[in-house]
Amino acid sequence: MSHPYYDPTVHGDVLSRLNLYRFIREHLYHGGAGEGYYLEFGVFNGDSMWEAYQSLRGLVSHYVGFDSFEGLPELSQADQAAKDLQPFWDAGTVKGDTRDRVYEGLVARGIPRDRLTLVEGFYEASLPATPPDFFEGKGPCHVCLVDCDLYSSSKQVFEFVEPHLTTGTWLLLDDYWCYRGSGKHGQQRAFREWLEGSDRITVQEWGNFRGWGKAFLVDEV
Numbered sequence: 001m002s003h004p005y006y007d008p009t010v011h012g013d014v015l016s017r018l019n020l021y022r023f024i025r026e027h028l029y030h031g032g033a034g035e036g037y038y039l040e041f042g043v044f045n046g047d048s049m050w051e052a053y054q055s056l057r058g059l060v061s062h063y064v065g066f067d068s069f070e071g072l073p074e075l076s077q078a079d080q081a082a083k084d085l086q087p088f089w090d091a092g093t094v095k096g097d098t099r100d101r102v103y104e105g106l107v108a109r110g111i112p113r114d115r116l117t118l119v120e121g122f123y124e125a126s127l128p129a130t131p132p133d134f135f136e137g138k139g140p141c142h143v144c145l146v147d148c149d150l151y152s153s154s155k156q157v158f159e160f161v162e163p164h165l166t167t168g169t170w171l172l173l174d175d176y177w178c179y180r181g182s183g184k185h186g187q188q189r190a191f192r193e194w195l196e197g198s199d200r201i202t203v204q205e206w207g208n209f210r211g212w213g214k215a216f217l218v219d220e221v
Contacts, residue, residue, distance in 0.1 A: 015209045017048060017174075021055035021143075024170050028059050028142055031168065035061040036139035039164065041157045042147030042174070043067035043118060045096040046106045052143065053111050061138045062115050066157075068122045069102070071095030076152035082185035086178055089149055123153055127160040140166050146187070147174035154190035162194075165201055169218040176214035 028036075036059070038052050043065040053063060071092040075083070083089070096102065099120040107113055119126050135141075141164040148154040154175075165171065179185040183192065195203065203216040 014211060015207065017172075017209055017213070018051045018055065020172070020209045020215060021052055024143060025055045025059060027170075028056075028168075033059065033142065033168065034139060035059060036142035037062045037064060037135060039141055039144040039161065040065040040147070041067075041123070041145065041153075041161075042149070043069075043096075043102060044094065044147070046102045048145060048147065048174075049106055049116075050109055050111070052145070053106075053109075056143065060115075060142060062117065063111060064117045064119070064135075066119045066121075066123065066126055067096075067099070067102075068126075069096070069099045069120050070122070072149060073122050073124075073153065075150065078185075078189075079150045079152055082151070082179055082182075085180050085182060085185060086149075094149060123148075123156040123160070127156060130160075135164065141169050143170045143172065145172045145174060148187065149175050149178070151186050151190050154187040155194070158190060158194035162198060162201060165218045165220075167218060167220045170206075171203060171216045171218055172209070172213060173216070174210070174213045177208070177212040 038056060038060045040049055043049060044067065049063055049065055071094050072089060074091045099118055103118050106116060119130065144161055144165065146154060146157050148157055173187055173191060175187040178187065183189065195201065200221050202219050202221055204219060206215040206217055208214050
């Protein structure tokens with residue numbers, strides 16, 4: 001059976017990620033924000049990174065992406081328990097191109113080499129290995145896209161990214177409504193647990209994008 005395909009950028013019936021980035025640009029610009037950096041977790045083939053560059057260049061000093069470039073990791077016990085709600089996700093699925101090919105492809109499309117960093121590896125290894133001073137001199141984090149699919153991966157990212165978030169950071173959760181919208185699993189569960197345990201971060205809901213993402217604005221306590 002064939003399925004209908006909707007291009008929200010054209011039809012406008014669903015807010016696309018690209019149009020969300022365009023709104024964010026206006027929000028940052030008219031808010032007087034200087035240059036800051038863009039963080040992405042789950043780069044895949046670089047489409048979202050390219051969309052961010054198209055809309056945010058001039059306001060972003062550096063584009064930083066983290067991805068295993070090997071697809072999803074082995075499912076944790078919590079993710080395995082929810083597999084009936086998201087049956088197509090397993091170890092090695094959602095695998096795109098290699099890190100080098102994605103990097104060179106983004107450079108070929110226009111992102112300057114000195115403004116692009118792609119970090120390869122599963123989060124449990126790559127995030128702790130990131131030098132704390134790497135982000136110094138790059139301004140505040142303007143946008144953080146978390147496209148991690150799994151509860152376990154999202155949990156690792158939220159713990160890593162909290163020190164980078166400040167009032168006015170756009171936190172985009174690409175998989176918020178996955179697991180058929182259940183708040184007991186996946187990114188929703190990781191997000192709720194992280195917020196409940198944080199003593200410095202709160203968020204305001206902004207709205208939904210694509211078919212399964214939700215955007216928030218960060219506010220420091």
